[in-house]
Amino acid sequence: MLKMNNISKLYQTEMVQTHALRDFNLQVEEGEFIAVTGPSGSGKTTFLNIAGMLEPFSSGEYLLDGIDVGKLNDNQRADVRNQKIGFIFQGFNLIPDLNLYENIEVPLRYRGIKASERKRRIEQCLEQVGLASRAKHLPQQLSGGQQQRVAIARALAGEPRFLLADEPTGNLDSLMARQVMELLEQINRDGATIIMVTHDPELARRAPRNIQVVDGQLADFTLYQGAQNLKNVAGA
Amino acid sequence: MLLHYLDLSWRSFKRTPLVSFLMVLAIAIGIGVTMTSLSVYHMMSADPIPHKSSQLYAVQLQTMDEGHTWWTDDNLPMQLTYQDAVNLQSAPLPEKKVAMMRTGFSVYLDSDKVKPFTSNARMTTPDFFTMFDVSFIYGGVWSEQQEQSAAPVVVLSKELNDKLFAGDNSIGQLIYLDDYSYEVVGVLADWSLNLKYYDLNNGAFNQPEDLFLPFSLVKTKELSSWGNSNGWKHENINSYADRMQSEIVWLQFWAQLDTPEQKTAYGNYLTAYIEEQKKRGRFSREKPKYSLRDVNQWMQYNNVVSEDNKILVGLSFMFLAVCLANILGLLLAKFLRRAPEVGVRRALGASKRQVFLQHLVEVAMLGCFGGLVGIVLAQLGLWSVRQSYDYYSSIATMDITMLLSAPVIAITTCIVAGLYPAWLVCKTNPAIYLKSQ
Numbered sequence: 001m002l003k004m005n006n007i008s009k010l011y012q013t014e015m016v017q018t019h020a021l022r023d024f025n026l027q028v029e030e031g032e033f034i035a036v037t038g039p040s041g042s043g044k045t046t047f048l049n050i051a052g053m054l055e056p057f058s059s060g061e062y063l064l065d066g067i068d069v070g071k072l073n074d075n076q077r078a079d080v081r082n083q084k085i086g087f088i089f090q091g092f093n094l095i096p097d098l099n100l101y102e103n104i105e106v107p108l109r110y111r112g113i114k115a116s117e118r119k120r121r122i123e124q125c126l127e128q129v130g131l132a133s134r135a136k137h138l139p140q141q142l143s144g145g146q147q148q149r150v151a152i153a154r155a156l157a158g159e160p161r162f163l164l165a166d167e168p169t170g171n172l173d174s175l176m177a178r179q180v181m182e183l184l185e186q187i188n189r190d191g192a193t194i195i196m197v198t199h200d201p202e203l204a205r206r207a208p209r210n211i212q213v214v215d216g217q218l219a220d221f222t223l224y225q226g227a228q229n230l231k232n233v234a235g236a
Numbered sequence: 237m238l239l240h241y242l243d244l245s246w247r248s249f250k251r252t253p254l255v256s257f258l259m260v261l262a263i264a265i266g267i268g269v270t271m272t273s274l275s276v277y278h279m280m281s282a283d284p285i286p287h288k289s290s291q292l293y294a295v296q297l298q299t300m301d302e303g304h305t306w307w308t309d310d311n312l313p314m315q316l317t318y319q320d321a322v323n324l325q326s327a328p329l330p331e332k333k334v335a336m337m338r339t340g341f342s343v344y345l346d347s348d349k350v351k352p353f354t355s356n357a358r359m360t361t362p363d364f365f366t367m368f369d370v371s372f373i374y375g376g377v378w379s380e381q382q383e384q385s386a387a388p389v390v391v392l393s394k395e396l397n398d399k400l401f402a403g404d405n406s407i408g409q410l411i412y413l414d415d416y417s418y419e420v421v422g423v424l425a426d427w428s429l430n431l432k433y434y435d436l437n438n439g440a441f442n443q444p445e446d447l448f449l450p451f452s453l454v455k456t457k458e459l460s461s462w463g464n465s466n467g468w469k470h471e472n473i474n475s476y477a478d479r480m481q482s483e484i485v486w487l488q489f490w491a492q493l494d495t496p497e498q499k500t501a502y503g504n505y506l507t508a509y510i511e512e513q514k515k516r517g518r519f520s521r522e523k524p525k526y527s528l529r530d531v532n533q534w535m536q537y538n539n540v541v542s543e544d545n546k547i548l549v550g551l552s553f554m555f556l557a558v559c560l561a562n563i564l565g566l567l568l569a570k571f572l573r574r575a576p577e578v579g580v581r582r583a584l585g586a587s588k589r590q591v592f593l594q595h596l597v598e599v600a601m602l603g604c605f606g607g608l609v610g611i612v613l614a615q616l617g618l619w620s621v622r623q624s625y626d627y628y629s630s631i632a633t634m635d636i637t638m639l640l641s642a643p644v645i646a647i648t649t650c651i652v653a654g655l656y657p658a659w660l661v662c663k664t665n666p667a668i669y670l671k672s673q
Contacts (some may be wrong), residue, residue, distance in 0.1 A: 055665070083585075
């Protein structure tokens with residue numbers, strides 16, 4: 001479903017060049033749930049932004065559902081993003097002036113879906129995240145966990161095949177984080193492919209597949225897991 | 237999607253009411269000033285009789301001797317001598333023509349109901365009313381016979397009839413002009429002109445006269461002109477008869493020429509007339525010219541819209557540009573502050589084009605509000621012009637064209653000012669803001 005071959009991302013200023021990603025290779029199959037971990041500044045978010053076509057890459061090849069993303073113009077990227085990808089952000093990124101219903105409606109409007117169909121989907125998604133009774137509330141009237149559930153509902157409303165989550169539980173306490181994680185697992189069971197960036201090892205362990213990004217490259221996870229085991233033995 | 241953008245724009249206005257108010261105020265002031273000067277310019281330069289302005293021609297004859305010049309661009313006097321006006325009036329063509337002159341009388345009735353007052357009058361031939369589309373509420377124009385016999389008859393304006401006879405049908409009533417009595421034969425319907433195009437020499441922006449009398453009375457009553465009289469040589473004028481035979485120009489003459497053929501024929505007639513007059517010792521230039529100018533050409537020739545007015549319009553547009561520069565700055569600040577939200581929208585599937593359009597709709601709405609408030613300010617401006625200068629009372633107004641133009645100009649200029657901020661915000665890299673929000 002997603003295939004990145006030798007993707008590099010170079011940030012360049014007059015003074016310094018920074019390789020955020022370097023020869024990054026990854027293949028993701030339909031229906032996978034992948035947790036992406038790695039130290040701060042390792043390139044996790046850059047990877048996620050490139051996967052979501054929010055940022056261009058400097059070199060390499062990126063295929064999404066067989067579409068060569070590098071050859072798309074801005075409008076085409078916006079279309080593909082709108083049709084295939086849902087985003088969940090650490091900071092929720094709900095639009096403060098819009099109530100929950102209208103926030104979830106945003107991607108559907110850009111897709112040109114009719115009002116009656118929008119209504120059906122929004123009500124269904126709000127039901128799914130347990131906030132059906134709060135449709136007219138503004139984001140600031142909700143707790144952090146509820147806001148993140150709205151953000152998930154917004155991502156789901158477009159019925160994406162591909163969900164990108166950047167630290168979705170980063171701003172939540174452990175109880176709410178667990179609830180959000182359970183919601184994501186349910187969404188994955190329903191068929192969506194999920195890539196989740198997280199710092200939380202407990203959440204990462206719940207994902208069937210883990211990858212680690214170190215210095216802009218995909219680390220050999222077998223070696224990483226071996227090192228973790230050795231560390232655990234030494235600790236014991 | 238347009239309705240959605242309008243909804244978002246309205247929410248944006250409510251979210252930042254002070255900045256929005258300042259922007260609306262800036263555009264409203266700019267539009268108010270611009271529309272005030274533009275409306276005056278528009279009314280000054282508007283065709284006063286569009287359906288037949290190309291059929292009515294002001295006649296000019298180059299009467300001066302060789303070596304004498306006039307101050308006009310083509311060295312032609314703007315008015316005619318009495319003898320030329322009378323000769324052309326009695327000519328076989330064209331069918332409709334009018335000789336005229338502005339004068340005035342002291343007006344009173346044979347009762348003490350109305351105090352005597354002075355009033356402008358136009359001495360004219362009967363075709364005046366049909367040529368310039370003037371209609372009557374009571375009676376009509378005097379007959380050709382009354383014209384020939386210098387009958388003491390008069391046509392009143394509606395305002396004067398209201399003043400003298402309380403708006404009643406006054407046909408057959410007598411009024412006194414100076415020391416003579418005149419019978420009312422007609423009362424005009426409302427006749428308001430932005431521009432008194434039929435006599436631009438004597439107060440182009442004055443309202444039409446209140447009294448209209450047969451032109452033949454000029455001679456019999458020896459009426460003096462209340463307009464400009466100009467000469468080009470020294471003449472001993474000791475009597476009214478001398479004045480009538482002089483080369484002084486003081487009368488206006490118009491001909492209605494409905495087709496190009498009629499215009500050509502009348503041109504030939506004028507050439508022949510000049511040749512005939514040459515034999516009588518007049519028009520002694522080698523090649524005396526004549527001119528036939530239609531209404532719009534006549535307005536242009538008389539510089540009805542002066543350079544000052546054009547400069548004023550230019551300056552008001554520059555002021556509008558300054559207001560727009562301020563708006564541009566405020567829009568930049570407002571839109572860039574919204575970049576994080578734009579980042580979210582872009583991540584959720586909005587294309588750059590959609591973000592750009594959303595912001596252009598917002599500036600268009602701003603322009604619409606500014607235009608509407610600007611109309612109110614322009615009305616205030618025009619009102620103050622009318623209060624300050626009586627001269628502009630008929631032209632310091634906004635017609636429907638100007639009323640509709642105000643929001644169009646406001647919206648267009650706002651969109652121009654909003655192009656750069658909207659383009660800048662639509663270029664927002666969403667990735668920058670999504671993590672930091």
